[in-house]
Amino acid sequence: MSAEQAESEPQADLPGPPPGPAPPSSAPPSSAPPSPMQRAVQNYLRHVTVERGLSTNTVAAYRRDLALYTLWLAGEGIDDPSGVTGNHVGAFVQHLGTREVEPLKASSIARVLSSVRGWHRFLLEEGQTETDVAHETKPPKLGSRLPKAISIEQVEALLDATRGDEVQQLRDCALLELLYATGARVSEAVNLNVDDVIDQEVVRLLGKGGKQRIVPVGSFARAALDAYLVRARPQLSLRGTATPALFLGLRGQRVSRQNAWLIIRAAAARAGLDIEVSPHTLRHSFATHLLAGGADVRVVQELLGHSSVATTQIYTLVTADTLRDMYTSAHPRAR
Missing domain, CATH: 1.10.443.10 (Intergrase catalytic core)
Structure with missing residues (x-):
């Protein structure tokens, strides 16, 4: 796609609902309260947004990384931050590099782990956990890569x-x-x-x-x-x-x-x-x-x-x- 196409192509209109009153829903809207894991992530994102003043892009990256992490923890049967151990963090890092669908490179794994470590450090500081379980987990070694400049x-x-x-x-x-x-x-x-x-x-x-x-x-x-x-x-x-x-x-x-x-x-x-x-x-x-x-x-x-x-x-x-x-x-x- 060219730069001109990206700017000038109109967005297709999506079909709207038929006129008249909406049909009654067969299932009531979900009102389940957030899980302890979800609340902990929401509190951390609010902290980095309001108290640390991080940019919108940075906060969005933290949100994506922690969503990936908590989804993996849910698959391990963990829905509360207090149930996470250092072994879980290490296994998650290994999973990122060896998963069948789009395994991450070392630089991407290091970025995700940075988000995870910041969250666990916050949980300890807030008294929500007794230890920082991610403190000992090290990111994969990155190759020495110089910035790419042109002449x-x-x-x-x-x-x-x-x-x-x-x-x-x-x-x-x-x-x-x-x-x-x-x-x-x-x-x-x-x-x-x-x-x-x-x-x-x-x-x-x-x-x-x-x-x-x-x-x-x-x-x-x-x-x-x-x-x-x-x-x-x-x-x-x-x-x-x-x-x-x-x-x-x-x-x-x-x-x-x-x-x-x-x-x-x-x-x-x-x-x-x-x-x-x-x-x-x-x-x-x-x-x-x-x-x-x-x-x-x-x-x-x-x-x-x-x-x-x-x-x-x-x-x-x-x-x-x-x-x-x-x-x-x-x-x-x-x-």
Whole structure:
């Protein structure tokens, strides 16, 4: 499906109920109270939403992971958190990697286990259990995987593939230029409002945990944003209801994360790039190119919105690999 199709294809209308009063139901609606397991999960999700202020996407991921976990526990005959043991947690982790239908990779298992461990830690802190049964369960070892960045030439080819005077081209160019200029996560970019572009010199990004950061915008991105705001966004805004969103779809609604991914994939195809390119590819490339150009790792940490510099330092490994390759190919006694 192309980016244009994803935005312009109408949704099929589902058939509604026949006119007249609804027939009486043969079974009364279920009014069974939630089980102790369900209540414990609901309390935890409320805690991470209200007290910890985690993002909607993060809370949704916790909800999915814990639904998977509690469903498995139900299959083991456990419907109360107090009945879970460390052996159950370990067996669940093993099940995730060996199940017949779509076994999970090590990285996905580690993410699910992180949700499970956070929940059990919460249960102990709230006095709902006597021990943290997941504390000793370790995630599977992850292979050393460096971020996938593309070269400056490939980034330029990707951005050039969005050039044009059509409304959609102006929008796509501004979106991709902004992603590469700021290193923003795709969710941060599509959630931007017009007022978050401050004098077109900097943008205000809302990161994980509701943390705000101010990131400069380079001249190329400023020019692309200016062209979009003046020549394209007013036309797009007429196609939908009033919204403060910066990036609008063809129907005048806020661009979604999925549409942003499709826009980049379509641009990569037009640029002739034979590699997979995603919104996160531009974020990785932003960090890698800054460090290769001599930027301090702590400055890059602030620009990316990383809470720990250790997360940012992985990009220095990418830069070191590039330097090693250049040295090996250029130095007469390197090989």
